[in-house]
Amino acid sequence: MAGLHKSEFTNPVINWIDTRMPVFTMIQKEYGVFPTPKNFNYFWNFGALAMVNLMLMIATGIFLAMNYTAHTGMAFDSVERIMRDVNYGWLLRYGHANGASMFFIVVYVHIFRGLYYGSYKAPRELLWMIGVVIFLLMMATAFMGYVLPWGQMSYWGATVITNLFSAIPVVGESVVTWLWGGFSVDNPTLNRFFSLHYLLPFVIVGVVFLHIVALHITGSGNPLGIEVKGPQDTLPFHPYYTIKDSVGICVYFIVFAVLVFFAPNYLGHPDNYIPGNPLVTPNHIVPEWYFLPFYAILRSVPSKLGGVMMMFGSIALMFVLPWLDTSPVRSARFRPIYRILIWVLVLAMITLGVCGARPPEGIWVVLARLATAYYFLHFLVLLPLLGKLERPLPLPESISRPVLGGGPLPGGAMAKPMEKA
Amino acid sequence: MMRTAHLFQARLFPFAAAAFAAALTLAAPARAEEGEISYPKQNWSFNGPFGTFDRASAQRGFQVYKDVCATCHSLQQMAYRALSGIGIEPSAIAAIAGSVSVPALTDDGQPTERPALPSDRFRSPFPNDRAARAANNGALPPDLSVIEKAREGGADYLFALLTGFRDPPPGFKLGDGMNYNTAFAGHQIGMPPPLHDEGVTYADGTKATVEQQARDVTTFLAFAANPEMESRKRIGVRVILFLVVLTGLTYAVKRKVWADVDH
Numbered sequence: 001m002a003g004l005h006k007s008e009f010t011n012p013v014i015n016w017i018d019t020r021m022p023v024f025t026m027i028q029k030e031y032g033v034f035p036t037p038k039n040f041n042y043f044w045n046f047g048a049l050a051m052v053n054l055m056l057m058i059a060t061g062i063f064l065a066m067n068y069t070a071h072t073g074m075a076f077d078s079v080e081r082i083m084r085d086v087n088y089g090w091l092l093r094y095g096h097a098n099g100a101s102m103f104f105i106v107v108y109v110h111i112f113r114g115l116y117y118g119s120y121k122a123p124r125e126l127l128w129m130i131g132v133v134i135f136l137l138m139m140a141t142a143f144m145g146y147v148l149p150w151g152q153m154s155y156w157g158a159t160v161i162t163n164l165f166s167a168i169p170v171v172g173e174s175v176v177t178w179l180w181g182g183f184s185v186d187n188p189t190l191n192r193f194f195s196l197h198y199l200l201p202f203v204i205v206g207v208v209f210l211h212i213v214a215l216h217i218t219g220s221g222n223p224l225g226i227e228v229k230g231p232q233d234t235l236p237f238h239p240y241y242t243i244k245d246s247v248g249i250c251v252y253f254i255v256f257a258v259l260v261f262f263a264p265n266y267l268g269h270p271d272n273y274i275p276g277n278p279l280v281t282p283n284h285i286v287p288e289w290y291f292l293p294f295y296a297i298l299r300s301v302p303s304k305l306g307g308v309m310m311m312f313g314s315i316a317l318m319f320v321l322p323w324l325d326t327s328p329v330r331s332a333r334f335r336p337i338y339r340i341l342i343w344v345l346v347l348a349m350i351t352l353g354v355c356g357a358r359p360p361e362g363i364w365v366v367l368a369r370l371a372t373a374y375y376f377l378h379f380l381v382l383l384p385l386l387g388k389l390e391r392p393l394p395l396p397e398s399i400s401r402p403v404l405g406g407g408p409l410p411g412g413a414m415a416k417p418m419e420k421a
Numbered sequence: 422m423m424r425t426a427h428l429f430q431a432r433l434f435p436f437a438a439a440a441f442a443a444a445l446t447l448a449a450p451a452r453a454e455e456g457e458i459s460y461p462k463q464n465w466s467f468n469g470p471f472g473t474f475d476r477a478s479a480q481r482g483f484q485v486y487k488d489v490c491a492t493c494h495s496l497q498q499m500a501y502r503a504l505s506g507i508g509i510e511p512s513a514i515a516a517i518a519g520s521v522s523v524p525a526l527t528d529d530g531q532p533t534e535r536p537a538l539p540s541d542r543f544r545s546p547f548p549n550d551r552a553a554r555a556a557n558n559g560a561l562p563p564d565l566s567v568i569e570k571a572r573e574g575g576a577d578y579l580f581a582l583l584t585g586f587r588d589p590p591p592g593f594k595l596g597d598g599m600n601y602n603t604a605f606a607g608h609q610i611g612m613p614p615p616l617h618d619e620g621v622t623y624a625d626g627t628k629a630t631v632e633q634q635a636r637d638v639t640t641f642l643a644f645a646a647n648p649e650m651e652s653r654k655r656i657g658v659r660v661i662l663f664l665v666v667l668t669g670l671t672y673a674v675k676r677k678v679w680a681d682v683d684h
């Protein structure tokens with residue numbers, strides 16, 4: 001199979017390189033002419049946004065790391081040095097801290113898009129599962145990053161979350177000691193978290209690459225949830241989607257800028273500006289907002305082991321989602337009941353998020369339990385049943401048909417509603 | 422059928438956006454309820470996207486910190502040179518720093534003291550936390566460098582705290598050496614009321630009521646916690662204006678590129 005590549009590039013330098021290492025051909029193929037469904041809506045921007053966000057996190061993170069000191073006695077002060085004495089250090093730090101929030105907003109919308117339009121269904125199951133891996137890695141990265149400034153919430157958040165592993169029967173306590181590198185969250189813990197916080201984003205880059213590889217094998221889904229039938233259904237990625245993604249990126253940066261420049265601490269917790277102190281426990285230990293729904297699931301179960309299993313289970317479920325959902329129709333547009341249930345799920349997640357921020361007492365416990373119950377009911381019971389019970393609306397014949405024709409489709413096109421187009 | 426699909430698609434975005442906004446706002450005030458304390462919103466010069474620190478107020482506030490709070494509270498993240506951020510002249514800063522002596526070593530390694538330089542950080546009143554507690558009836562006066570960001574309610578809370586000292590209501594059992602405060606969680610605070618009418622004399626002739634001093638020192642502490650705020654907001658306004666224009670242009674190009682596509 002060895003042999004030079006026949007490059008079609010006319011620029012002699014590019015041609016010379018491309019002949020020996022056809023990366024330009026690859027870029028041209030995967031991002032230039034790559035056939036992309038012509039009917040994307042703006043929900044299809046969020047993958048590109050996540051990519052931009054990841055690069056921003058790495059860029060700001062590397063410069064923060066140049067000025068940060070991973071030591072329990074110095075970490076808090078070093079972050080203040082970054083804020084006060086490093087040129088534009090406040091921009092780096094507020095950019096990184098709010099960048100993490102933006103990352104989760106973007107990824108949650110991206111996941112919602114997948115749920116709403118059935119992007120996880122065959123043949124995109126593996127693509128979806130790789131996405132869930134990215135989500136888990138992001139959560140680990142963000143959790144360890146939040147420990148680095150060594151404020152009260154850093155310290156106590158780390159203590160609470162690492163302690164969850166003590167719920168593992170028999171070996172739990174030893175596992176926690178092993179994770180800590182000692183008998184409490186301390187300097188060894190901070191150092192290993194810093195090391196891993198620097199490492200994991202690059203692991204994410206690798207997994208994102210696999211995500212894209214899988215995407216470019218199956219091709220993108222689209223809001224109608226039917227497969228591309230031919231060239232009339234697609235457009236070359238460039239310039240059509242490069243420009244459409246650019247619009248989204250601009251809007252994304254506006255939201256990001258409002259946070260960084262005008263409300264940089266709005267999404268943070270004030271207690272993290274109090275240096276971490278093992279002797280003083282905060283009144284309420286709460287994680288960052290993006291973990292609140294899962295934190296609420298954890299706390300809604302009276303047993304520790306049960307809570308931990310439910311929490312991890314809620315994400316583990318995502319791996320088998322492609323097989324839980326038995327409906328052959330992808331897009332919620334053509335699923336009259338699913339279209340309602342997906343919003344109930346969103347409501348349940350928001351309820352969980354709100355409950356996670358409140359002390360676990362009174363009405364908040366009840367609400368959190370109801371929402372947790374719905375979460376599992378939705379995936380484990382309703383989705384498998386719905387595929388059998390729901391009567392989907394007729395699917396359009398192809399992407400370009402309704403787009404071009406506009407009006408109602410001829411009867412023939414509507415005759416096979418249950419077929420996965 | 423396609424028409425309803427499109428209608429729905431148009432409605433989807435605002436709906437999702439509203440859901441997110443609702444989640445964020447609902448999650449935030451959750452923390453305010455803790456401890457059942459209230460801190461009425463004040464009109465600060467540094468509020469809002471164009472807010473700046475009222476220089477005169479912040480300078481008076483610095484005087485309050487220096488003359489009153491500094492006996493108990495450190496401000497260890499801040500350097501004297503940072504005072505230029507509230508309009509104090511370099512020569513005045515050098516004089517302020519020079520009037521404080523900080524620990525140093527002599528050439529042969531003996532502990533000594535030297536006058537502080539503008540690049541030194543504010544000298545702390547106590548050598549360590551234990552000494553601070555010992556001098557304050559067991560309570561630790563926290564460092565005030567980022568206190569404005571470290572409390573729910575920020576400046577509004579600080580103002581409410583500093584003006585919230587009262588006689589305890591009948592029947593309230595006050596601990597030994599504790600003081601009643603309407604804003605502090607649990608209403609018992611180890612800090613004695615620090616501010617008194619005419620407790621400081623302002624050089625600019627402003628009448629030094631407790632409220633005035635509280636307002637001024639809060640402004641100063643808000644500056645101490647956010648020395649970058651003015652340039653941050655200034656840059657932010659430009660960045661956002663730029664992005665709005667860029668978004669408009671990008672959208673126009675997008676329309677042009679897509680003009681020939683039926684979709």
Ligand code: HEM
Nearest residue numbers: 057058061062064065068093097100142145146148149201
């Ligand atoms: C997946 C991408 C990343 C996420 C989600 C993430 C998340 C976070 C979070 C939530 C914090 C705490 C911010 C705060 O409250 O102060 C943080 C801090 C930090 N991160 Fe990251 N990070 C990412 C990538 C990186 C990378 C690639 C580096 C280094 C090369 C890095 C270096 C740091 C440093 C030095 C801090 C401590 C300074 C600070 O607290 O502001 N991060 N990160």
